[in-house]
Amino acid sequence: xxxxxxxxxxxxxxxDEFKMTVAAAMQSEQLKQMxxxxxxxxxxxxxxxxxxxxxxxxxxxxxxxADHEAATKANGGGASDSEAEELNKWDAEFMKVDVEDKLFxxxxxxxxxxxxxxxxxxxxxxxxxxKGKTPKQIRKIFNLKNDFTPEEQERLSxxxxxxxx
Amino acid sequence: xAQQGSTxxxxxxxxxxxxxxxxxxxxxxxxxxxxxxxxxxSWNRAVSSSLAHLNPVKPWLILHAHSSRSPYLTATxxxxxxxxxxxxxxxxxxxxxxLASSALRSSHSSLFYVLSPTVFAFSFDPLHLTWHHAEAPRxxxxxxxxxxxxxxxxxxGGACDFEDDPLAVEVYDPGTRTWTMGPSxxxxxxxxxxxxxxxxxxxxxxxxxxxxxSGITYxxxxxxxxxxGPYDLRPNQNVYSCVIGTLHNRLIVAGLVGNMENLNSVxxxxxxxxxxxxxxxxxxxxxxxxxxxxxxxxSECVASIAMNAMGDFVYIHNPSEPAEMIVGEIVxxxxxxxxxxxxxxxxxxxxxxxxxxxSDVSLGDLQKAVSENRNFAVxxxxxx
Numbered sequence: 060x061x062x063x064x065x066x067x068x069x070x071x072x073x074x075d076e077f078k079m080t081v082a083a084a085m086q087s088e089q090l091k092q093m094x095x096x097x098x099x100x101x102x103x104x105x106x107x108x109x110x111x112x113x114x115x116x117x118x119x120x121x122x123x124x125a126d127h128e129a130a131t132k133a134n135g136g137g138a139s140d141s142e143a144e145e146l147n148k149w150d151a152e153f154m155k156v157d158v159e160d161k162l163f164x165x166x167x168x169x170x171x172x173x174x175x176x177x178x179x180x181x182x183x184x185x186x187x188x189x190k191g192k193t194p195k196q197i198r199k200i201f202n203l204k205n206d207f208t209p210e211e212q213e214r215l216s217x218x219x220x221x222x223x224x
Numbered sequence: 225x226a227q228q229g230s231t232x233x234x235x236x237x238x239x240x241x242x243x244x245x246x247x248x249x250x251x252x253x254x255x256x257x258x259x260x261x262x263x264x265x266s267w268n269r270a271v272s273s274s275l276a277h278l279n280p281v282k283p284w285l286i287l288h289a290h291s292s293r294s295p296y297l298t299a300t301x302x303x304x305x306x307x308x309x310x311x312x313x314x315x316x317x318x319x320x321x322x323l324a325s326s327a328l329r330s331s332h333s334s335l336f337y338v339l340s341p342t343v344f345a346f347s348f349d350p351l352h353l354t355w356h357h358a359e360a361p362r363x364x365x366x367x368x369x370x371x372x373x374x375x376x377x378x379x380x381g382g383a384c385d386f387e388d389d390p391l392a393v394e395v396y397d398p399g400t401r402t403w404t405m406g407p408s409x410x411x412x413x414x415x416x417x418x419x420x421x422x423x424x425x426x427x428x429x430x431x432x433x434x435x436x437x438s439g440i441t442y443x444x445x446x447x448x449x450x451x452x453g454p455y456d457l458r459p460n461q462n463v464y465s466c467v468i469g470t471l472h473n474r475l476i477v478a479g480l481v482g483n484m485e486n487l488n489s490v491x492x493x494x495x496x497x498x499x500x501x502x503x504x505x506x507x508x509x510x511x512x513x514x515x516x517x518x519x520x521x522x523s524e525c526v527a528s529i530a531m532n533a534m535g536d537f538v539y540i541h542n543p544s545e546p547a548e549m550i551v552g553e554i555v556x557x558x559x560x561x562x563x564x565x566x567x568x569x570x571x572x573x574x575x576x577x578x579x580x581x582x583s584d585v586s587l588g589d590l591q592k593a594v595s596e597n598r599n600f601a602v603x604x605x606x607x608x
Contacts, residue, residue: 160237167238178247185240186251190604194262202237206264215262 067094068103069118071111076103079118082125088173108171113164120153120177154184159200245270250279253307255602258591271587281586282306283534285549286352287568288336288579290326298324300352301568301605302585305537305551310567310608315353316599326577329419332426333469333532333582335372339365339379344396348372350583351593353600361394361403363387367417371424371431375399376446378431380409381418390414395446407449410442423467423531425475432475434468436528439477441468443499452500459493459505469533471554477505478531478540487526490516492538492552492559509559511540511550518563521545532582539582541566546578567607 065081067090084090090104106114127146131137156162166181188200198205207215240248249271252260261271275281285303300313325338337346344358361379368382377396384390391414393406416422416435423434430452434441439458444451458466463479470476475495482488490511497503511519519542520526532539538552538559546569552559569578593600 163238163240166240166244170244182244182248183251185248189248189252189260190256192256192259194259197259197263197267201240201263203264203267206266207262211265 069114070103070105071109071114072107073111075111075114077114077118079121080125082129083118083121086121086124086174086176088175090172106168106172109168110164113161113168116153116156116161116165117168117172117174117177121174123149123153124176150180154180159188241266241270246274246278249274251307253309253604254281254304254585254587255311255590255604257587258594261587275587279306281584282553283537284311284350284583284585285532285539285551286581286583287566288328288330288581289568290324290328290577290579292326292577299568302583302602303539303549303551303564304585305553305562308564308608310605312603312605313351314599314601314603316597328579329370330579330581331370332372332424332431333534335370336579336581337370339368339370346370346372346377350585350589351600352581352583353593353597356398358396358398358401359403361396362405363389363392363394367419369413369418369422369424369431369433371426373426373431373444373446374428378406378444378446380406380433380444381413381416383414393444406444406446407451409444410451410453412440412454413442425468425470425533427470427473427475432468434466434477436465436467439463439466441499455499455503457495459491459507462488463491465528467529467531469531469538471533471536471538475499476508476533476538478529478538480526480529484525484527487516487520489513490519490529490540490550506557508554508557509552509561511552512561515548515550515561515563518548519545519550521547530580532580534582534584537582539580541580543578567605 066078067081067084068076068078070076081094084094093104109117131142162181162184166178166185169177169181189197245267249257249260257271261268282305287301288298289301290298300315302311302313304311327338327340328336330336335346335348336352340360341364342360344360345355347355363383364387365379365382369380371378375398378393380393383392389408391408391411393409394403395406396403413422413433418424421436423436425432429447430443430445432441432443434457439456441455441457442451442453457468457477459477459479462481464483466477466479468475468477477493477495479491479493480487481491492508493505494508495503496506519529521542523544526542529540530543536554540550540552541548547566549564549566551562551564569576590602
């Protein structure tokens with residue numbers, strides 16, 4: 060028993076099409092702008108930077124948060140502490156991805172589509188990867204080279220007596 | 225949203241830089257940004273930029289806990305409001321010795337000191353790693369007013385009646401390492417022991433001393449050698465106790481409204497104008513009722529509160545109920561309140577003495593502390 064909901068179609072970079080409810084799409088500032096602009100009639104929205112695998116995850120996030128917002132509204136205003144905690148738990152589980160690359164792609168997708176909640180969540184998760192790591196370990200995670208010149212490294216090492224490793 | 229350029233092939237790991245990197249770094253606690261700043265030149269710049277624009281450094285609450293029971297353990301903790309985290313600070317032995325003293329006190333948030341008839345040592349660097357030693361002041365004092373104004377240390381009051389001049393004020397110049405006698409302090413302050421009855425604040429030039437229950441305030445300028453006052457800093461008749469502090473060199477007053485057995489509200493005012501000419505109060509905020517309740521804790525009575533103020537932050541607690549810290553952040557002239565459970569005091573018995581201060585800890589301070597002290601370490605406390 061469901062009332063008819065409006066939907067939009069988004070197309071991944073792999074060419075796969077996915078339907079999104081308008082409520083879920085509104086979680087993205089970018090999609091929201093398109094939807095509220097009367098001069099554009101939406102048929103299909105290509106998101107060229109986002110693969111199918113990542114797009115599925117992003118849509119899942121948007122739908123969950125749209126549903127939560129709707130339920131909160133129906134209950135007449137602010138979410139209860141337990142409901143907020145439940146959503147936080149869901150978010151934490153959602154961010155547990157098996158491969159680090161996926162996390163980075165979700166971050167970039169959230170940035171591109173301007174989904175604030177998901178962007179902040181992904182930033183926090185990536186920040187957690189940095190905590191407690193040495194510079195060398197961080198470089199490995201982010202595929203970075205140590206580009207300090209030997210002189211700079213020497214100077215900073217002497218000044219602060221700390222390691223670049 | 226953050227600007228980033230086009231991403232690379234969907235299969236490869238996207239490169240993280242620019243505004244996205246700065247957003248990520250705004251979620252990294254200050255102590256972990258040290259490592260991040262040494263990853264590469266662009267990360268070094270991103271750390272600086274993130275701290276400058278997205279999530280700046282904010283003053284830490286410094287909490288030193290001293291057990292008055294064997295084995296007399298001491299420990300230093302801090303609360304970093306930038307990342308909402310309690311931290312444990314492990315210190316090198318030398319500074320630990322000072323902090324282990326049961327005579328340790330703090331004044332106007334930034335000064336920690338130990339004063340006894342034979343010893344005077346003080347520290348004002350953000351992490352209290354550097355201790356300055358001086359001869360004890362000439363007059364034997366118990367619980368005097370101690371304050372750092374500019375470079376000098378002012379000591380006033382707490383003198384016994386048998387002293388030649390119980391109202392003697394002494395000023396220490398760390399440059400010459402000498403004490404000089406200053407003008408005698410107002411008679412009315414003589415019998416008030418600093419830690420119980422008086423609240424002290426300093427700005428660039430003067431020390432302000434307020435009698436908590438009456439709001440009567442005197443100011444001392446050690447360079448001009450002048451005592452000014454009395455001024456009544458109570459914003460209205462309903463304030464039964466007040467404490468003072470300074471934010472960006474401006475005097476603020478936190479007042480308890482109601483009466484001791486029935487605390488109605490806690491308000492914060494900024495003192496505008498000039499004491500000595502014309503001054504008035506600008507209300508900055510009122511503590512939410514639920515937080516006032518937390519401040520009361522188990523006790524029916526709230527005689528007074530303690531306030532530590534620095535930058536845009538005030539930290540308020542009830543010395544009889546140290547389990548709750550109320551944090552106020554001044555944003556655009558008004559105060560946003562937050563209640564922070566004191567995870568350090570929560571599971572301790574009342575046999576702990578707490579000395580509380582406030583410090584503007586920068587990334588540079590942490591860098592210097594880590595590099596100069598092999599035993600120095602800051603860790604995020606478990607159970608935050």
